Amino acid sequence: MKRNFDVQPTLLSGKLRIERETGTQLVSRIVETFTSMIDSVTLSKPTLEDVFIARTDTDSGRTVSDFLLAMTTLWRREMVRFLRQRSRIVGALGTPLLFWLLLGSGVGSSFRLDSSSTTMGYMEYFFPGTVVLILLFTSIFSTISIIEDRKEGFFKAYSLRLFPDRPSFSASCWAARHWP
Amino acid sequence: MNYLQRLRDKEGVTVLLTTHLIDEGDRCDRVLILHQGIVVALGTPDSLKEQIGGDVIVIATKEPEKLRDMIEAKF
Numbered sequence: 001m002k003r004n005f006d007v008q009p010t011l012l013s014g015k016l017r018i019e020r021e022t023g024t025q026l027v028s029r030i031v032e033t034f035t036s037m038i039d040s041v042t043l044s045k046p047t048l049e050d051v052f053i054a055r056t057d058t059d060s061g062r063t064v065s066d067f068l069l070a071m072t073t074l075w076r077r078e079m080v081r082f083l084r085q086r087s088r089i090v091g092a093l094g095t096p097l098l099f100w101l102l103l104g105s106g107v108g109s110s111f112r113l114d115s116s117s118t119t120m121g122y123m124e125y126f127f128p129g130t131v132v133l134i135l136l137f138t139s140i141f142s143t144i145s146i147i148e149d150r151k152e153g154f155f156k157a158y159s160l161r162l163f164p165d166r167p168s169f170s171a172s173c174w175a176a177r178h179w180p
Numbered sequence: 181m182n183y184l185q186r187l188r189d190k191e192g193v194t195v196l197l198t199t200h201l202i203d204e205g206d207r208c209d210r211v212l213i214l215h216q217g218i219v220v221a222l223g224t225p226d227s228l229k230e231q232i233g234g235d236v237i238v239i240a241t242k243e244p245e246k247l248r249d250m251i252e253a254k255f
Contacts, residue, residue, distance in 0.1 A: 008252065009247075009248045009252065011248060014240075014244060015238050015239060015240050015244065016238070017236065017237070017238055017239075018239070019234055019235070019236055019237075020237065021235070022234070023235030023236070024235070026237065026255070034251070037242070037246075038239055039241055039242065042238045043235055045236070046233070046234065048206045048229065051229055051231075052221075055220040
Protein backbone atom coordinates (compact mmCIF):
# COMPACT_ATOMS: atom_id res chain seq x y z
CA MET A 1 0.00 0.00 0.00
CA LYS A 2 1.69 3.17 -1.18
CA ARG A 3 0.36 6.54 -0.33
CA ASN A 4 -0.72 8.97 -2.90
CA PHE A 5 1.00 12.31 -2.72
CA ASP A 6 -1.40 14.46 -4.69
CA VAL A 7 -2.41 17.62 -2.96
CA GLN A 8 -5.65 16.30 -1.65
CA PRO A 9 -6.44 17.68 1.76
CA THR A 10 -8.57 15.43 3.90
CA LEU A 11 -10.74 16.64 6.71
CA LEU A 12 -9.96 15.00 10.02
CA SER A 13 -11.58 16.19 13.22
CA GLY A 14 -11.91 19.75 12.01
CA LYS A 15 -8.40 20.05 10.62
CA LEU A 16 -7.01 19.67 7.15
CA ARG A 17 -4.38 17.02 6.55
CA ILE A 18 -2.14 16.86 3.55
CA GLU A 19 0.41 14.13 2.93
CA ARG A 20 3.43 14.95 0.80
CA GLU A 21 6.72 13.39 -0.18
CA THR A 22 8.37 16.63 0.94
CA GLY A 23 6.13 19.18 2.50
CA THR A 24 8.31 22.24 2.99
CA GLN A 25 7.61 23.92 -0.33
CA LEU A 26 3.92 23.28 -0.24
CA VAL A 27 3.64 24.63 3.29
CA SER A 28 5.19 27.93 2.38
CA ARG A 29 3.03 28.23 -0.73
CA ILE A 30 -0.16 27.44 1.18
CA VAL A 31 0.71 29.85 3.95
CA GLU A 32 1.52 32.61 1.44
CA THR A 33 -1.71 32.12 -0.46
CA PHE A 34 -4.17 31.64 2.36
CA THR A 35 -2.60 33.55 5.25
CA SER A 36 -5.81 35.15 6.39
CA MET A 37 -7.73 31.89 6.70
CA ILE A 38 -5.16 29.81 8.55
CA ASP A 39 -4.94 29.61 12.32
CA SER A 40 -1.91 27.35 12.48
CA VAL A 41 0.12 24.97 10.35
CA THR A 42 2.26 22.09 11.47
CA LEU A 43 4.69 20.17 9.31
CA SER A 44 5.88 16.89 10.74
CA LYS A 45 7.16 13.43 10.01
CA PRO A 46 4.44 10.82 10.24
CA THR A 47 3.59 9.67 13.74
CA LEU A 48 2.12 6.37 14.75
CA GLU A 49 -1.25 8.09 14.59
CA ASP A 50 -0.63 8.84 10.93
CA VAL A 51 0.26 5.19 10.39
CA PHE A 52 -2.98 4.26 12.03
CA ILE A 53 -5.00 6.68 9.91
CA ALA A 54 -3.32 5.57 6.71
CA ARG A 55 -3.79 1.88 7.46
CA THR A 56 -7.32 1.95 8.79
CA ASP A 57 -8.95 4.87 7.00
CA THR A 58 -10.49 5.85 10.28
CA ASP A 59 -12.66 8.71 9.22
CA SER A 60 -14.14 7.24 6.09
CA GLY A 61 -17.86 7.31 6.71
CA ARG A 62 -19.71 5.49 9.41
CA THR A 63 -22.83 3.75 8.26
CA VAL A 64 -26.10 2.90 9.90
CA SER A 65 -25.00 -0.69 10.45
CA ASP A 66 -21.96 0.57 12.37
CA PHE A 67 -24.34 2.44 14.56
CA LEU A 68 -26.52 -0.61 15.12
CA LEU A 69 -23.48 -2.75 15.83
CA ALA A 70 -22.35 -0.26 18.42
CA MET A 71 -25.80 -0.20 19.94
CA THR A 72 -26.19 -3.95 20.19
CA THR A 73 -22.65 -4.49 21.43
CA LEU A 74 -23.04 -2.01 24.23
CA TRP A 75 -26.48 -3.34 25.00
CA ARG A 76 -25.12 -6.89 25.25
CA ARG A 77 -22.28 -5.69 27.42
CA GLU A 78 -24.77 -4.02 29.72
CA MET A 79 -26.85 -7.22 29.88
CA VAL A 80 -23.87 -9.45 30.61
CA ARG A 81 -22.77 -7.10 33.31
CA PHE A 82 -26.21 -7.10 34.85
CA LEU A 83 -26.55 -10.86 34.80
CA ARG A 84 -23.10 -11.44 36.29
CA GLN A 85 -23.67 -9.23 39.29
CA ARG A 86 -25.89 -11.20 41.58
CA SER A 87 -26.34 -8.24 43.89
CA ARG A 88 -27.80 -6.24 41.05
CA ILE A 89 -30.28 -8.94 40.12
CA VAL A 90 -31.32 -9.26 43.74
CA GLY A 91 -31.52 -5.52 44.13
CA ALA A 92 -33.51 -5.05 40.98
CA LEU A 93 -35.88 -8.01 41.15
CA GLY A 94 -35.73 -9.25 44.73
CA THR A 95 -36.54 -6.09 46.63
CA PRO A 96 -39.75 -5.24 44.77
CA LEU A 97 -40.87 -8.85 44.85
CA LEU A 98 -40.23 -8.98 48.59
CA PHE A 99 -42.21 -5.79 49.00
CA TRP A 100 -44.97 -7.26 46.95
CA LEU A 101 -45.12 -10.50 48.91
CA LEU A 102 -44.76 -8.98 52.37
CA LEU A 103 -46.97 -5.95 51.92
CA GLY A 104 -49.36 -7.83 49.70
CA SER A 105 -50.00 -10.63 52.12
CA GLY A 106 -49.85 -8.40 55.18
CA VAL A 107 -52.12 -5.57 54.10
CA GLY A 108 -54.20 -7.75 51.80
CA SER A 109 -56.69 -8.89 54.41
CA SER A 110 -57.66 -5.36 55.37
CA PHE A 111 -57.99 -4.14 51.81
CA ARG A 112 -61.17 -4.03 49.83
CA LEU A 113 -61.81 -2.35 46.51
CA ASP A 114 -64.76 0.00 46.38
CA SER A 115 -66.68 -1.63 43.57
CA SER A 116 -68.28 -4.90 44.56
CA SER A 117 -68.27 -6.21 40.99
CA THR A 118 -64.58 -7.19 40.96
CA THR A 119 -62.92 -9.90 42.93
CA MET A 120 -59.47 -8.36 42.58
CA GLY A 121 -57.32 -8.92 45.63
CA TYR A 122 -54.67 -6.63 47.00
CA MET A 123 -51.84 -8.70 45.46
CA GLU A 124 -53.22 -8.14 41.99
CA TYR A 125 -53.89 -4.51 42.72
CA PHE A 126 -50.32 -3.98 43.90
CA PHE A 127 -48.69 -5.94 41.05
CA PRO A 128 -48.39 -3.14 38.46
CA GLY A 129 -46.75 -1.02 41.12
CA THR A 130 -44.22 -3.79 41.68
CA VAL A 131 -43.40 -3.89 37.98
CA VAL A 132 -42.83 -0.15 38.02
CA LEU A 133 -40.60 -0.55 41.05
CA ILE A 134 -38.51 -3.14 39.19
CA LEU A 135 -38.15 -0.76 36.25
CA LEU A 136 -37.20 2.03 38.61
CA PHE A 137 -34.54 0.01 40.41
CA THR A 138 -32.95 -1.29 37.21
CA SER A 139 -32.84 2.12 35.64
CA ILE A 140 -31.15 3.50 38.75
CA PHE A 141 -28.56 0.73 38.68
CA SER A 142 -27.95 1.24 34.97
CA THR A 143 -27.27 4.88 35.62
CA ILE A 144 -24.72 3.84 38.18
CA SER A 145 -23.06 1.58 35.62
CA ILE A 146 -22.66 4.55 33.29
CA ILE A 147 -20.98 6.42 36.12
CA GLU A 148 -18.69 3.42 36.67
CA ASP A 149 -17.84 3.45 32.97
CA ARG A 150 -16.93 7.06 33.31
CA LYS A 151 -14.71 6.43 36.29
CA GLU A 152 -12.81 3.71 34.46
CA GLY A 153 -12.42 5.96 31.45
CA PHE A 154 -14.31 3.47 29.33
CA PHE A 155 -17.15 5.85 28.69
CA LYS A 156 -14.82 8.45 27.29
CA ALA A 157 -12.99 5.79 25.36
CA TYR A 158 -15.99 4.51 23.54
CA SER A 159 -17.81 7.75 23.11
CA LEU A 160 -14.87 9.67 21.71
CA ARG A 161 -12.57 7.12 20.15
CA LEU A 162 -14.88 4.75 18.39
CA PHE A 163 -17.84 6.93 17.58
CA PRO A 164 -17.09 10.61 17.33
CA ASP A 165 -20.68 11.41 16.59
CA ARG A 166 -21.76 9.83 19.88
CA PRO A 167 -24.21 7.04 19.02
CA SER A 168 -22.54 5.01 21.77
CA PHE A 169 -23.82 7.40 24.35
CA SER A 170 -27.39 7.02 23.17
CA ALA A 171 -26.89 3.26 22.95
CA SER A 172 -25.93 3.10 26.57
CA CYS A 173 -28.85 5.27 27.55
CA TRP A 174 -31.11 3.16 25.42
CA ALA A 175 -29.84 -0.03 27.05
CA ALA A 176 -30.28 1.56 30.43
CA ARG A 177 -33.84 2.46 29.74
CA HIS A 178 -34.99 -0.71 28.03
CA TRP A 179 -33.98 -3.37 30.49
CA PRO A 180 -35.71 -5.46 31.61
CA MET B 181 2.27 2.01 32.01
CA ASN B 182 5.45 2.97 33.87
CA TYR B 183 5.13 -0.17 35.88
CA LEU B 184 4.81 -2.26 32.73
CA GLN B 185 7.86 -0.55 31.30
CA ARG B 186 9.82 -1.39 34.42
CA LEU B 187 8.67 -4.99 34.29
CA ARG B 188 9.87 -5.21 30.73
CA ASP B 189 13.22 -3.50 31.28
CA LYS B 190 14.24 -5.01 34.60
CA GLU B 191 12.52 -8.38 34.76
CA GLY B 192 12.56 -9.15 31.06
CA VAL B 193 8.84 -9.84 31.02
CA THR B 194 7.10 -9.92 27.67
CA VAL B 195 4.17 -7.54 27.79
CA LEU B 196 1.26 -7.95 25.46
CA LEU B 197 -0.73 -4.74 25.55
CA THR B 198 -3.94 -3.79 23.85
CA THR B 199 -4.73 -0.12 23.70
CA HIS B 200 -6.56 2.50 21.73
CA LEU B 201 -4.11 5.17 22.85
CA ILE B 202 -1.58 5.78 20.13
CA ASP B 203 1.16 7.13 22.39
CA GLU B 204 1.07 3.94 24.43
CA GLY B 205 1.59 1.97 21.25
CA ASP B 206 4.49 4.25 20.37
CA ARG B 207 6.41 3.07 23.43
CA CYS B 208 6.13 -0.58 22.48
CA ASP B 209 8.80 -2.66 20.70
CA ARG B 210 6.42 -4.03 18.14
CA VAL B 211 3.02 -2.78 17.11
CA LEU B 212 0.22 -4.65 15.40
CA ILE B 213 -2.80 -2.77 14.12
CA LEU B 214 -6.03 -4.69 13.75
CA HIS B 215 -8.73 -3.22 11.59
CA GLN B 216 -12.07 -4.98 11.33
CA GLY B 217 -10.49 -8.26 12.30
CA ILE B 218 -7.63 -8.02 9.83
CA VAL B 219 -3.98 -7.28 10.58
CA VAL B 220 -3.25 -4.10 8.64
CA ALA B 221 0.19 -3.27 10.05
CA LEU B 222 2.88 -5.08 12.00
CA GLY B 223 6.37 -3.92 12.95
CA THR B 224 8.33 -1.58 15.16
CA PRO B 225 6.81 1.89 15.47
CA ASP B 226 9.75 3.36 13.55
CA SER B 227 9.53 0.93 10.67
CA LEU B 228 5.81 1.53 10.38
CA LYS B 229 6.41 5.26 10.20
CA GLU B 230 9.09 4.75 7.57
CA GLN B 231 6.74 2.68 5.45
CA ILE B 232 4.34 5.59 5.42
CA GLY B 233 7.08 8.08 4.61
CA GLY B 234 6.76 11.66 3.50
CA ASP B 235 5.67 14.68 5.45
CA VAL B 236 2.37 15.43 7.06
CA ILE B 237 0.93 18.91 7.00
CA VAL B 238 -1.88 19.72 9.37
CA ILE B 239 -3.69 23.02 8.98
CA ALA B 240 -6.01 24.42 11.60
CA THR B 241 -8.60 26.80 10.23
CA LYS B 242 -12.05 28.07 11.00
CA GLU B 243 -13.49 27.07 7.64
CA PRO B 244 -11.91 23.71 6.80
CA GLU B 245 -14.26 22.80 3.94
CA LYS B 246 -13.83 26.10 2.18
CA LEU B 247 -10.06 26.03 2.54
CA ARG B 248 -9.91 22.44 1.34
CA ASP B 249 -11.75 23.30 -1.83
CA MET B 250 -9.58 26.33 -2.39
CA ILE B 251 -6.36 24.36 -1.91
CA GLU B 252 -7.59 21.63 -4.22
CA ALA B 253 -8.43 24.19 -6.87
CA LYS B 254 -5.13 26.01 -6.49
CA PHE B 255 -2.62 23.14 -6.45
